[in-house]
Structures are given as structure tokens and as C-alpha cells.
Amino acid sequence: MNQKKIISLVAVAIISGLIVYGAVLMYQVFSGNTKFEENEVYVYVPTDSDYEQVKKIISPYVKNIERFEMVANKASYPENVKPGRFLFKKGMSSYDLVKAMRHNDPVNLAFNNQERLEDLAGRVGSQLEPDSLELLNTFKDTVFLKENGFNEENVFVMFIPNTYEFYWNTSAVKFRDKMIKEYNNFWNKERTAKAEAQGLTPIQATILASIVHKESVKKDERPRIAGVYLNRLKLEMPLQADPTVIFAMKKKSNDFNQVIKRVFYNDLVMKHPYNTYVNIGLPPGPIAMPDITALEAVLNPEKNNYIYFCASVDRFGYHEFAATLAEHNVNAKKYSDWIISQGVQR
Structure with a gap:
């Protein structure tokens, strides 16, 4: 075999090997x-x-x-x-x-209708890397609270319900900083001025909105309810909001999983900072995370002369409103009789 043939065969073998290697690769x-x-x-x-x-x-x-x-x-x-x-x-x-593995896929984090800061921390902690305890400690950091005019009771107002995009590995501090930025963006000059027109700060407006939110699921009724509560505040009379009593009962027992369908007289006279039957003015913090419609209801309330309201038995989910105690007593008795007929217990 001559040298050229040998070289050719070697070359073919090398090329074949490279092809096989390339295919395997x-x-x-x-x-x-x-x-x-x-x-x-x-x-x-x-x-x-x-x-x-x-x-x-x-x-x-x-x-x-x-x-x-x-x-x-x-x-x-x-x-x-x-x-x-x-x-x-x-x-x-x-x-x-x-x-x-080079492309960090973001998380669409949505939250609304949370009752407490602890509930929110649990929800966020289930979707991002920081756990609920780390988040809670970050939210309640004393320096942060002081810098932003919050305290542990009212810092929950900072969270505006919406859908936000985060990377899963976002730190607790960066999550909190994003939330305070969103809070400040929401409370722009226009909304702050509307709150001031009602005699409220943004924190107070959110606390009142949390009560309005809990009072009615009917979004079209919320501006009227907000108007009633603002009338009571101006008259310096107790808000007498049943949802605050329910919140106080849960907070006192430290059991937020209990379902309370009915409030009794003994509950109304319970001494507690969140009981608006015994305390005049707003409670020290929100009783829930109000949605945007509840916030807007407080900022744009219906102008009315109503002082009282109670649940309607004719329009499920709505309320009956009254300007006098006599009118309210008629509505309240009608509702009480209906409750008794339904056998509703605690």
C-alpha cells in the first residue's frame, strides 16, 4: 500500500471519527x-x-x-x-x-382580602423565598415604621391590593420597599387631598375603608356606607361598626379562623381598642385589607344625612338606611325578627 493511500485512509478514519464524535456530542x-x-x-x-x-x-x-x-x-x-x-x-x-437556568422567571404575586398582616406574610411567604416570619419582622422593623409614619397596629395599611411582579428570590426588605413605593404612588396629591377633605389622613382613610369593605360586599353601596360613617365621625359619635367588634373578638381570643355570624349585646360592651361601640373614633388599625373600591368610597363618599343602617331582609347583601333613631329601630327590629326566624346562632 503506497503512502498516499495510507494518508487517505487515515484522513477518512479521522474524519469519520470526528463525524461520530460530533454526532455523539x-x-x-x-x-x-x-x-x-x-x-x-x-x-x-x-x-x-x-x-x-x-x-x-x-x-x-x-x-x-x-x-x-x-x-x-x-x-x-x-x-x-x-x-x-x-x-x-x-x-x-x-x-x-x-x-x-440563566433566565429567572418572575412570579405574578396577587393578594387581596387579607384580614391581618400575618395572613399577608403567609401568602407572600408561600410564593417568594423569604418565609412569613422574616417578612413580618421586616414589616415591623422599628426604623422603617418610624421613617414612614407607621406603627405595628397600622402598618398593614401600606399594602395596596393588586397583582405585582417579583422574582422568587426577592428579599424581604426589597419586597417591603416595593410595597412602600406602591403605597406612596397610590396616595398621590389628588387622593391625599380627597382624604384631607374628609378630615382624614391616608392611614385613617384606609382604616375606615377596611370597615366599609367588611360592612358590604356590594360595591355600589359602599359610598353610601362611607357617607354614614363620616357623618358619625363629624358628630363625634361611636362608629358602632359590627365588623370591628367581630375583629376585636377574634383578636382577643387569638382565633381568626372562627366564623362569627351574629353579635350579641355582651359583645358590644366588650372593652377592646377595636370595639367601636365603646370607643369614639377609628380603631388603631385596619380590620382587613380594603380593596380599591372601598378606598375610593371613602375618598368619594355619598353626601347624605343618614346616621344609621342595618342589613336588609328584602335585598340580600344590601342595607336599609335611616336618618333618625326611630326609623332605624323599625329597620333593626325587622332584621332581628328575621334572624330569629332563621335560627342563626353564633
Whole structure:
């Protein structure tokens, strides 16, 4: 065999080897490398995780971790681990997985209708990396409270119900700072001026809105209820809001899971800061997270001469309003008789 043929054969062997190697490499890089049945899953990489920890986190979802490692090393991923929430889709290749681990997928965090700061912290802590205790401690930080004019009882007013976009690994401090920014944006000059026109600060307006929110689920009725409470405040008479009594009862017993359908006389005379039957003015903090319609109802109340109202037995969910005690007593008796006929207990 002459030298040229030998060289040719060697060249063919090398090229063939390179082709095979390339094919194997292409297979390792671009063939599917997942082992979950769902169409997609999220993996969560905590802050300060290293590459070894990432491999443990993703191993339940990756068919061949060695193939992933090969691509990760080529892409310098071990030196550039990022914390966050990452989306894996069924059938992704090692290349796709490494690429996905570089893209922190945001969380759409929605909250409304929360009753207490602790409830909100639990909801946020279930969707972001910080746990509820860390969030609570951050919300109640004394320096933060003082700088922003809050205290532990009323800091809950800071949270405006909405849907917000966060990265999963957002710290408790950054979450809080985003919330105070949203609070300040909401309470612009126009809304602050409307609150002042009612004799209220933004904090007071939110506390009153929380009562309005709890009094009626009928959004079209809320401006009228807000008007009644503002009339009572101007007359310096107790607000006499049943939802504040219910909140006081739950707070006193430290049981916010109990369902209270009816308030009795002994409850109305209970001494508690949140009982607006025995205390004149607003309670020290909100009794719930008011939605935007309740806030707007306080800022744009109906101008009326009503002082009293009670639940209607003819229009479920609505109330009957009265300007005099005599009118109110008629409405109240009608409702009381109906309650008794229904056998409603505590």
C-alpha cells in the first residue's frame, strides 16, 4: 500500500471519527434530557446556592445529569449560578436546561382580602423565598415604621391590593420597599387631598375603608356606607361598626379562623381598642385589607344625612338606611325578627 493511500485512509478514519464524535456530542447537547411527566415544572434555586446544590435540586427532573454537566461546564454555568425560579419544559435538551437556568422567571404575586398582616406574610411567604416570619419582622422593623409614619397596629395599611411582579428570590426588605413605593404612588396629591377633605389622613382613610369593605360586599353601596360613617365621625359619635367588634373578638381570643355570624349585646360592651361601640373614633388599625373600591368610597363618599343602617331582609347583601333613631329601630327590629326566624346562632 503506497503512502498516499495510507494518508487517505487515515484522513477518512479521522474524519469519520470526528463525524461520530460530533454526532455523539450533538446528541448529548440537543437531545431531550428531562424525566418529568408534566408539560412544565418550576425549579427553585435558593440564594447563595452553589453548583453542587443546584445539581441536587434539578436531579429529580433531569434524565442524565452527566450530559447536563457537560453542557453546563462548556457554558461556564458552575461559576455563574443564579438564584431564582426557573421554568423547565418537558423534552428540553441539556442545552435548553442550562439556558433556562440563566433566565429567572418572575412570579405574578396577587393578594387581596387579607384580614391581618400575618395572613399577608403567609401568602407572600408561600410564593417568594423569604418565609412569613422574616417578612413580618421586616414589616415591623422599628426604623422603617418610624421613617414612614407607621406603627405595628397600622402598618398593614401600606399594602395596596393588586397583582405585582417579583422574582422568587426577592428579599424581604426589597419586597417591603416595593410595597412602600406602591403605597406612596397610590396616595398621590389628588387622593391625599380627597382624604384631607374628609378630615382624614391616608392611614385613617384606609382604616375606615377596611370597615366599609367588611360592612358590604356590594360595591355600589359602599359610598353610601362611607357617607354614614363620616357623618358619625363629624358628630363625634361611636362608629358602632359590627365588623370591628367581630375583629376585636377574634383578636382577643387569638382565633381568626372562627366564623362569627351574629353579635350579641355582651359583645358590644366588650372593652377592646377595636370595639367601636365603646370607643369614639377609628380603631388603631385596619380590620382587613380594603380593596380599591372601598378606598375610593371613602375618598368619594355619598353626601347624605343618614346616621344609621342595618342589613336588609328584602335585598340580600344590601342595607336599609335611616336618618333618625326611630326609623332605624323599625329597620333593626325587622332584621332581628328575621334572624330569629332563621335560627342563626353564633
